[in-house]
Amino acid sequence: MSTSGLNMSRRIRRTPYTDRVEQHGVRGFSVVNHMLLPKAFAPSVEEDYWHMRAHVQIWDVSCQRQVEIQGPDAARLVQWMTPRDISKARIGQCLYVPLIDDKAGMVNDPVLLKLAPDHFWLSIADSDVLLWAKGLALGARLKVSVREPDVSPLSVQGPKAEDLMAKLFGEHIRGIRFFNFDYVDFQGTRQLVQRGGYSKQGGFEIYLNDSALGSALWDAVWEAGQEFNITPGCPNLIERIEGGLLSYGNEFTLENNPLECGLGKFCSPDSDLEYLGREALQAIAAQGHAREMRGVLFDGGPCPPCGKPWPVHAGDAQGPQIGRITSAAWSPRLQRNVGMSMIEKAYWNPGQTVTVCSADGLHRPGMVCALPFA
């Protein structure tokens, strides 16, 4: 049992960094992909938010598990899983790829890393893509191996991340462009470093490929980060919502198609790509999707945590329900609450006035916004 109150067991996997995270006094965990994700260190999510925007943080995001797909049919399997055209991806490039099923329902929204023409990693959100990809491959008798390698991303996020990484791994780090990766040497091992991460403040993810080096890598980043005012952190709810970063299971599930998730720009429904769910997605595209992801800015003072979705009504609380808030937080910068909701088509234009009925019983006046929030 940790200080978090979450009951610990082997089933909820520790990461190569959990020992360090505990030494730093983590105050809560979530569970993603059967693995611990630290959720709170600083006295408040707000302090954490301001720190991340100004300095640099070290995050244990090992729960972003990799699904490795390798072999003669690897590119075919990856393309089969997504409506995004992956044919022109370069080695060293990352693509954000919606994965959909035969009904165009979202299975996951991973980042695809192309390691070689026949070798990919899917860096996944919270669903067992390993079983999905294996099932498809075995069912269709594809020549491909699908497995979860011993890779545990450690994220370095914030405006000072580049200086920290350059100090630690060398100046060539600065040449890695956004959503590309390269390799660095760490204690004689070759490790993949990507420029990206689950914030809008800039940063890198180190895809550590050897659990045994977890504490050593954490310590090296921590030490190099002292002059940059580094703190331990985690994906920040306020910053994530402001940045319009979706979370699988929160903003969308298997019940949702990628167009209503606002992921249309990552889909090629009308191409002749061979992917699962093409007919379903084409039908939705032809008819026009009925709702789409939007930001909602709303008042009434700091809102409570959004554990179950809150109805969004057009106009006042007597107006028709046009959406439901699935994630929300008080923005200390905007001095209003920020939330995300799919909004019905007739009401999805920015500026639409709405009322959010939060779990505390308040009727909170608000407005539909584009994502990300300004």
Added chain:
Amino acid sequence: MSTSGLNMSRRIRRTPYTDRVEQHGVRGFSVVNHMLLPKAFAPSVEEDYWHMRAHVQIWDVSCQRQVEIQGPDAARLVQWMTPRDISKARIGQCLYVPLIDDKAGMVNDPVLLKLAPDHFWLSIADSDVLLWAKGLALGARLKVSVREPDVSPLSVQGPKAEDLMAKLFGEHIRGIRFFNFDYVDFQGTRQLVQRGGYSKQGGFEIYLNDSALGSALWDAVWEAGQEFNITPGCPNLIERIEGGLLSYGNEFTLENNPLECGLGKFCSPDSDLEYLGREALQAIAAQGHAREMRGVLFDGGPCPPCGKPWPVHAGDAQGPQIGRITSAAWSPRLQRNVGMSMIEKAYWNPGQTVTVCSADGLHRPGMVCALPFA
């Protein structure tokens, strides 16, 4: 944010009973199948243990999600997923079925419910069998629908469970045999009731098929249970280990085959059944599996929670490592610690003396035992 310290979000799904569970003052949750599982109510797991052995408890086990497989190829798909022969299962019968992949690795260990010749539910442990089964079916172009219905099991466990259920649903409940199911009327709806559950104290699971009735069902069970000294509870770690009930992700993972899990009696490796992983399982069976699940009884006073596996050595702590404890608890009845570990073949006979090196640094003398514990 609940009292549990687990950060709440829509991604970690509430159940139809979560409102009631919170009203009863739940003190902690775990996460199984992306859903909340209550983990603590009573002042201690020990009090909970004694109460369950003497009276009756109501458990929210909605996280035992159902994967519904229905259609002309349903029986073929289910058989393809398991080395257990399902051909002779009767309608109304439940079977404990190991699910394995092409390498004979354990994907899950659900209870199979046969609703009709072409209609099954898999009541699953903690992995996305929905995606696994859908992937296999789509890859192999099987004529079958695979989905997660709105079914949320509520468990009534303990020696007084039968009297409670008979009072609530009628005397015919007493005629349901272990690992069989029948239907009851609840407020004009037809609901499936199975005799079984995740304890060895006897009981039933009500597979509520309509979330909207969650609070009503909870209240009906609660009210009927007053004369039987009912309390809210949850799977009890001490009772589970004593009873030799395995937990997917704790005692075994995709890395383990069913024979080393001690599930050989549920496998027919040498049959001509058409199931995935048959060659791999036959090869393991021919060679003989190298380790097998056992109980370990050990001393040194109440052990700490087992968050990461503890080495088990033959003889004293200098002896060879022959296993690792994956779940452990102090048994107030046996006045010793009980644990589970796969044990290497040369040492797996009951009576073998061992030393358990627990996380608190103690070297605890112990002994290999058969499961369940006496």
